[in-house]
Amino acid sequence: MSNPIHVVCPHCDAVNRLPAERLVEGGHCGQCHRPLFDGRPIALNQARFDRHTARSDLPLVVDFWASWCGPCQMMAPAFEAAAGQLEPRARLAKVNTEEEQGLAMRFGIRSIPTIAIFAGGQERARQAGAMDTNGIVRWVTSQL
Numbered sequence: 001m002s003n004p005i006h007v008v009c010p011h012c013d014a015v016n017r018l019p020a021e022r023l024v025e026g027g028h029c030g031q032c033h034r035p036l037f038d039g040r041p042i043a044l045n046q047a048r049f050d051r052h053t054a055r056s057d058l059p060l061v062v063d064f065w066a067s068w069c070g071p072c073q074m075m076a077p078a079f080e081a082a083a084g085q086l087e088p089r090a091r092l093a094k095v096n097t098e099e100e101q102g103l104a105m106r107f108g109i110r111s112i113p114t115i116a117i118f119a120g121g122q123e124r125a126r127q128a129g130a131m132d133t134n135g136i137v138r139w140v141t142s143q144l
């Protein structure tokens with residue numbers, strides 16, 4: 001018997017409670033019935049960011065990016081591939097710093113891409129600069 005883990009649905013943002021041992025199986029959202037993990041980063045605005053950091057027990061790995069940033073474009077496929085490897089241990093998300101300037105300011109994002117890990121409502125680590133898939137997976141795993 002283990003404590004239930006709270007997982008925020010990547011599609012409808014409903015908070016799901018599931019036993020920790022069922023996390024590896026993934027499972028479906030009790031509200032929208034879509035998969036809780038589908039190997040893709042989710043796009044977050046400010047409201048969704050706050051919900052996914054405050055209500056989820058999973059670490060949130062955020063790629064702060066912008067459309068004009070070449071290295072960000074190059075890293076996007078690597079970050080997506082990393083999501084497939086890191087789920088369900090972590091939730092991967094993207095924040096467009098042009099559209100979500102409030103979030104970029106709140107966390108003092110000065111260069112992009114920057115990847116930051118949030119857990120327990122707090123930022124735990126950040127790393128600036130583009131990484132390949134293995135680099136992302138290795139760095140995030142070392143921080144969990």
Ligand SMILES: [Zn+2]
Binds near residue numbers: 030033034
């Ligand atoms: Zn849902």
